[in-house]
Amino acid sequence: MPSFAKFIAIASLGALLSACSLFEFPGVHRIEVQQGNIVTQEMVDQLKPGMTRRQVRFVLGTPLVEDTFKPNRWDYINRVRDPEGEVTQKRFTVYFNGDILIATSGDWQPTGWP
Template identity: 50%
Template sequence: MHGMSFPSWRVGATLTVALLVAGCASSTGGGAAAALQPYRMEVVQGNVVTREMLEQLRPGLTRDQVRGLFGSPLLTDIFHADRWDYVFTIRRQGAAPQQRRVTVYFASDRVQRHEAGELPSEREFVASIDAAKVKARTAPLELNETQLRALPLPVGRPAAAVAAAGPASAPQRVYPPLEPDARP
């Protein structure tokens, strides 16, 4: 038995394919590696607090009023009973992660002051979660007129017969009676 060797054309073909794949990966900004990323689940935690909501917060509101305005706080601490933290985070595939925090301080169960970073308006928040991406993933449920005309005709039926038949209807079904026949 003589030594096993690959024909030179196989080696050349293998190198050519490897170079093409490497070239595609570098020219598309990630190539095969970008296409093979695992699915990352969307993670949303906490309470969304917008600029409009924060404008309604004022000193003197009770804890129940704050809860009605912002919801239950994400963090309450038994060691800091006069402080409620509202933290909101969202992580979506293809979008930058977002994190916001609002801290409300109480004195005698009334709002004393609050701290908050820059909060988006309601419109800005909706735009930031990129509703267009969600819409793009949703398949249309109906065909438009152009798509309907592009469909192939049923086999064995001329176009005039299909047009005259109008919309398709379900076949009529005949069911046996529910009760046995009581005839003598």
């Protein structure tokens, strides 16, 4: 029976240490976590009114959200969590009329648009 009690004690201690978030262990490396689309101002500046969906997809990549109920809108969302746990989110949306790019909105704006 003593070995069983020792096993229970070790298992309990392990569960307690792994579940407890009160302790911060020194030297733990936290990384920046990036989710979604990477969109830069340089990419947005390449957009021109009248571009086709295929051309926009070539410049910006595949959109994170292609809503079935709003087929003329693509959403590009970028979310970053830094090592301290702070989250920043940026959004960029392009609008089409059929297959033609007509407008954009969000955290970036193309230069030279009317």
